[in-house]
Amino acid sequence: KQEVTQIPAALSVPEGENLVLNCSFTDSAIYNLQWFRQDPGKGLTSLLLIQSSQREQTSGRLNASLDKSSGRSTLYIAASQPGDSATYLCATNTGTASKLTFGTGTRLQVTL
Amino acid sequence: GAVVSQHPSWVICKSGTSVKIECRSLDFQATTMFWYRQFPKQSLMLMATSNEGSKATYEQGVEKDKFLINHASLTLSTLTVTSAHPEDSSFYICSANSPLSGANVLTFGAGSRLTVL
Secondary structure, three states: OOOEEEEOOEEEEEOOOOEEEEEEEOOOOOOEEEEEEEOOOOOEEEEEEEEOOOOEEEEOOEEEEEEOOOOEEEEEEOOOOHHHOEEEEEEEEOOOOOOEEEOOOEEEEEEO | OOOEEEEOOEEEEOOOOOEEEEEEEOOOOOOEEEEEEEOOOOOEEEEEEEEOOOOOEEOOOOOOOOEEEEEEEOOEEEEEEOOOOHHHOEEEEEEEEOOOOOOOOEEEOOOEEEEEO
16 A cells, blocks of 8 residues: 655745755555645645656756655755745555545745 | 536535535546545545446545445536534545546645534
């Protein structure tokens, strides 16, 4: 059974800092891995999706990497802004009817 | 792009009543939809897979008689929480795979927050 863990659980940084969020998973036989953003009380916004054959994906200030063999993914956020404050979730797709297994989340706060 | 809509976005009900949550795929047909539950400050847990025209598949530990799922059309799945109790208060989110998004890529609804008094 896939288990997804995210470290740290919470993070507070001053505006402008670059930061890295970590995601690890136990079953490396994944189809893809996705990073989501969730604002308090809201649904999920997909940020980046990395297919199993890819090593990284970039969108604006966000860069996600994937190392399947070691069961790890990182989300790099450059030049953080207060608007980046949210919970970030990673999720793996093992291809079983597209079911996703979500990580525990990292709650990010970017301060002025 | 693919859009999944949920209704209601929030609902408050009395203990013992039943509540229905709708999940619609607005611009695509979805033979399969997924229902997740998220308790406060916890991650999303898959509850069940909703299959159009057939019975839903429930994850271990999820009571199928309590969480009734109906997927009567290719664009609508409903989740009914029967005889709701305060411990059922949670954030319920549905998702579906749209051909527009590619294989194994899910689009999520905005979620429905249920509070049982």
